[in-house]
Amino acid sequence: MDKVNLAEKLSLFSDHWNPRIVGELNGQHIKLAKFKGPFVWHHHEHEDELFLVVQGTLKIEFRDKTLELQEGEFLIVPKGVEHRPVAEEEVSVLLFEPASTLNTGNEQNRLTRPSLESI
Amino acid sequence: MDKVNLAEKLSLFSDHWNPRIVGELNGQHIKLAKFKGPFVWHHHEHEDELFLVVQGTLKIEFRDKTLELQEGEFLIVPKGVEHRPVAEEEVSVLLFEPASTLNTGNEQNRLTRPSLESI
Numbered sequence: 001m002d003k004v005n006l007a008e009k010l011s012l013f014s015d016h017w018n019p020r021i022v023g024e025l026n027g028q029h030i031k032l033a034k035f036k037g038p039f040v041w042h043h044h045e046h047e048d049e050l051f052l053v054v055q056g057t058l059k060i061e062f063r064d065k066t067l068e069l070q071e072g073e074f075l076i077v078p079k080g081v082e083h084r085p086v087a088e089e090e091v092s093v094l095l096f097e098p099a100s101t102l103n104t105g106n107e108q109n110r111l112t113r114p115s116l117e118s119i
Numbered sequence: 120m121d122k123v124n125l126a127e128k129l130s131l132f133s134d135h136w137n138p139r140i141v142g143e144l145n146g147q148h149i150k151l152a153k154f155k156g157p158f159v160w161h162h163h164e165h166e167d168e169l170f171l172v173v174q175g176t177l178k179i180e181f182r183d184k185t186l187e188l189q190e191g192e193f194l195i196v197p198k199g200v201e202h203r204p205v206a207e208e209e210v211s212v213l214l215f216e217p218a219s220t221l222n223t224g225n226e227q228n229r230l231t232r233p234s235l236e237s238i
Binding site: 001002003004005006007023024025026028030047048049050054067069070072073074075076077078081096097098 | 120121122123124125126142143144145147149166167168169173186188189191192193194195196197200215216217
C-alpha cells in the first residue's frame with residue numbers, strides 16, 4: 001500500500017489513447033490516460049464511465065450536444081450512451097470504471113486496448 | 120448528465136467530516152469532503168476506500184506507519200485495514216467507494232453519517 005502521485009505517473013508515458021492502470025479497488029480500476037485528437041464513437045453496454053480532467057481540456061461529444069471539461073471537472077457517462085472524446089490539445093485524464101471496461105466499448109478497432117499496463 | 124466542477128461543489132459546504140455525494144456510477148459513489156483535525160480509528164469490513172487530495176495535505180495513520188498525501192495524490196486503503204485520517208490544516212478530499220460505505224466503518228459514534236446529502 002503506497003500513495004500514487006498523478007503527475008509522476010503521467011510522466012511515465014506519452015502515447016495517446018492508451019490508458020494505464022494506476023489503482024484497483026472494489027473491482028474498479030483507476031486509470032490515467034493522455035488523449036489527443038478525436039477518438040471513436042462508442043458506448044459501453046454495461047459500464048458507466050467517469051472522466052476527470054487532470055490537465056488540459058477535454059470535449060466529450062454526444063449525439064445531441066458537446067460538453068467541455070476543464071482541469072478539476074469530471075463527467076459520468078452512463079452505460080449505453082454513445083460518446084466520442086475529442087482533445088484539440090493533449091489532455092491528461094483520470095478514468096474510474098469497472099475492471100471489465102474496454103476503452104472502445106462496443107467498437108473493436110485499431111484503438112482498442114484489450115489489456116492495459118499497470119504502472 | 121452534466122459535468123461536475125470540484126471547486127464549485129466544495130464551495131457549497133464548509134463543515135468537516137461530512138462527505139457529500141457528487142456522483143454515482145456502477146454502484147460506487149464519488150464524494151467530496153473537508154477534513155480538519157483527527158478522525159477516529161476505523162476500518163471498513165467490505166470496502167476498499169480511495170482518498171484523492173484536491174487541496175491541502177492529508178495524513179493517513181496506520182498502526183505501523185503514517186502516509187502524507189499532497190494535492191494530486193491518492194491512496195487506496197484496502198478493506199480490513201485500520202486507519203485514521205488526520206488533517207493538521209483543512210484539506211479537501213475526493214473519495215471513491217461503494218455506495219454502501221459508512222464513513223466511520225466499523226465504529227459507530229458521533230462522527231458517523233448514516234445518510235449523506237447529494238449536492
